[in-house]
Amino acid sequence: MALLDIKNLTLEIDGTNGWIKALDKINLTIDSGEIRALVGESGSGKSLIVRAISGALPSNWRITADRMTWKNIDLLSMNDEERRKIMRNEIAVVFQNPLKSLDPSATLEEQLLESIPGNLLDKGYFWQRAQQRRVIAAKLLHKVGIKDHKRCLKSYPHQVPDDICQKFMIATALAPNPELIIADDPTRGMEITTKAQILRLLTRLNKTKDLSILFVGHDLLAISSMATSMTVLYCGQTVESGPMDKVRKRPLHPYTKALLDSAPSFRKDLPPKSPLSSLEGTIPSLQHLPIGCRLGPRCPRAQKECVKAPEPRRIHQHYYSCHFPLHREKR
Amino acid sequence: MIRYIVRHINLMLFTLFALSVASFALAYLFPADPLVNLSGVQRLSEEEFNLLSEKYAMNESIIIQYLQYMSLLFQGDWGISFSSGLPLGDEIKRSLPASIELSAYSLVISMLVGVPLGFFAGLRHNKHTDYVLLGVSVAGYSVPVFWLALLLIMLFALQLPLFPLSGRISLLFDIPYSTGFILPDIWLSDINNKTAATINAIEHMILPTLAISVVNTAIVLRLTRSAVLDVMGSDFVQAAYSRGLTVSQVIFRHGIRNVLLRILPLLALQTSTLLTNAMIVEVIFSWPGIGNWLLQAIYQRDFPAIRAGMLAVSAFVVIVTVLIDLFARLIDPTQGAPRRGSL
Known part of the structure; x- marks a missing residue:
């Protein structure tokens, strides 16, 4: 069963020249127990999707979707309070900059305790509840691999190293026993050993607690080792999505192929000192979006039809949006 | 921690040193004899002149003179005042507390009004409440204090005789001087109608305090509003919302403390504006404070009084500003945070 099912999500931002479609008909599903990777280059709207799911939108944003459901309940039509309860108990978000996502003026203990919802405590008198919360907090920290929980809880965010901060963020995310964790580039700017630890931690949580993870990022190597399925995003449009191995072995969209080719670690046959492949040009800014398929101007296979946005097509579980996919001969 | 204290005290000492040098230089820069300007004694006889020269070390080098002055x-x-002939130290000790009292009350009022309104405006950013409050604060910020004071007198003292026109307390009450602040003085004194005196003193206080508070409230409101916008738009507030906290939980647990930590150092900078406005308003309300006193000294070319008054007022502003700033840093938990490298 799909936990989170998003169809044709469009996010518009009120700019100076009218509404800009920052996300254009995004499709994304997350099944329970899977790790779904959301991949795209910087500026492709990955973080916008995360914010759209988590609610809390600025007043100059507008969201429309054909379907945006959480466990078959419509997220868009529910009121703020119901939405907040889902965010409190069922979905958790780990942001990309752990230090900035923590209140600098509060100790980590305060911030961890407040994210433990009251329904996880057994019925006790109210003066016993703080103690119960502390016990849970210590357990959570041990779970994510912070051994010295006393020292960690006493500290302010700026007093702990980045990796502990990120592990702490994962601990706060785990506090309400969520069913889905959205990890928005959780290993950005980290050392390779720390990165490996955090990725292992997420994978282990997925295996042991049957936790679904939406992993947002652009580290293809890490993603390919942990994710079960992948959605590729370009400039606010979903380009291709499907099971990890299918997408990786046989990309159907020219952009996915270019993306996979651009990662040197994926190409074992790469001779030394050969030029790395990349698409011409850069990702367009939000003010100058091309019509139709947004990859059009950069696409090696683009033709006249590409000025119309392609409908998503499907081969088994593998979806792609392209008029001239790679498995068909070029005309 | 220690580093901050040392740095702030260091800063304070150097500024005070510069101020004392300036005040000493004034004795030479004002017209008339430096000895007269320093001592305040006019029409010296030969004998007095020699005595005072000795006292102020006028025959030594300028550095020795400065040290002697200090x-x-x-x-x-x-020194003594030209106009009254009284020791300046005592005169300042009498008038400075009156000004501090006026500024302190108006600071309290502007915090009590400005901070909540600033929060309100910031939380309703780009809505009508925000625009109205911002408009009112621009108006309050732009109104000249002296004109506002005159307007208040016209309306609430002359047209509607609600409040007394000027002064600090009715002449009927004879309050002996002990601290210089009128309300503590009343409570410390042994007059038999303390309640009546207190009410009378408060009635005298309302109009001048109001006149100063308007500008200050507008400033506090704007500072708070921009700090609220800053904090509520920051990543950690977004993160707190995404953790499913309610709006009030986010504001009370994460909003208020961060906003106050941000505006406190900015408020320290407003001390000088506050005291300046108080000094202007004192003149209009004949409030026996340092502003009124200093202005009289300027009218009468009372050079020793100008020198001493300038030193007292500026030293007070510097000390208060530095102390508030130091306090703000000491209670800020992020102080002393090392700079982090990032990849």
């Missing part, structure tokens, strides 16, 4: 300052001998 040691006299610390002994409390600030």
Whole structure:
């Protein structure tokens, strides 16, 4: 069963020249127990999707979707309070900059305790509840691999190293026993050993607690080792999505192929000192979006039809949006 | 921690040193004889002249003179006033508390009104409430204090005789001087109608305090509003919302503390504006404070009084500003945070 099912999500931002479609008909599903990777280059709207799911939108944003459901309940039509309860108990978000996502003026203990919802405590008198919360907090920290929980809880965010901060963020995310964790580039700017630890931690949580993870990022190597399925995003449009191995072995969209080719670690046959492949040009800014398929101007296979946005097509579980996919001969 | 204290005290000492040099230089820069300007004694006889020359070390080098001047300052001998002939130290001790009292009350009022309104405006950013409050604060910020004070007198003292026109307390009450602040003085004194005196003093206080508070409230409101916008738009507030906290939980647990930590150092900078406005308003309300006193000194070319008054007021502003700033840093938990490298 799909936990989170998003169809044709469009996010518009009120700019100076009218509404800009920052996300254009995004499709994304997350099944329970899977790790779904959301991949795209910087500026492709990955973080916008995360914010759209988590609610809390600025007043100059507008969201429309054909379907945006959480466990078959419509997220868009529910009121703020119901939405907040889902965010409190069922979905958790780990942001990309752990230090900035923590209140600098509060100790980590305060911030961890407040994210433990009251329904996880057994019925006790109210003066016993703080103690119960502390016990849970210590357990959570041990779970994510912070051994010295006393020292960690006493500290302010700026007093702990980045990796502990990120592990702490994962601990706060785990506090309400969520069913889905959205990890928005959780290993950005980290050392390779720390990165490996955090990725292992997420994978282990997925295996042991049957936790679904939406992993947002652009580290293809890490993603390919942990994710079960992948959605590729370009400039606010979903380009291709499907099971990890299918997408990786046989990309159907020219952009996915270019993306996979651009990662040197994926190409074992790469001779030394050969030029790395990349698409011409850069990702367009939000003010100058091309019509139709947004990859059009950069696409090696683009033709006249590409000025119309392609409908998503499907081969088994593998979806792609392209008029001239790679498995068909070029005309 | 220690580093901050040392740095702030260091800053304070150097600024005070510069101020004392300036005040000493004034004795030479004002017209008339430096000895007269320093001591405040006019029409010296031969004998007095020699005595005072000895006292102020006028025959020594200028550095020795400065050191002598400083040691006299610390002994409390600030010279005497041309106009009243009284020791300046005592005169300042009488008038400065009155100004501080006025500024302190208006600071309290502007915090009590400005901070909540600023929060309100910031939380309703780009809505009508925000625009209205911002408009009112621009108006309050732009109104000249002296004109506002006159307007208040016209409306609430002359047209509607609700409040007394000027002064600090009715002449009927004879309050002996002990601290210089009127309300504590009333409570410390042994007059038999303390309640009546308190009410009377408060009635006198309302109009001047109001006149100063308007500008200050507008400033506090704007500072708070921009700090609220800053904090509520920051990543950690977004993160707190995404953790499913309610709006009030986010504001009370994460909003208020961060906003106050941000505006406190900015408020320290407003001390000088506050005291300046108080000094202007004092003149209009004949409030016996340092502003009124200093202005009289300027009218009468009372050079020793100008010198001493300038030193007292500026030293007070510097000390208060530095102390508030130091306090703000000491209670800020992020102080002393090392700079982080990032990849």
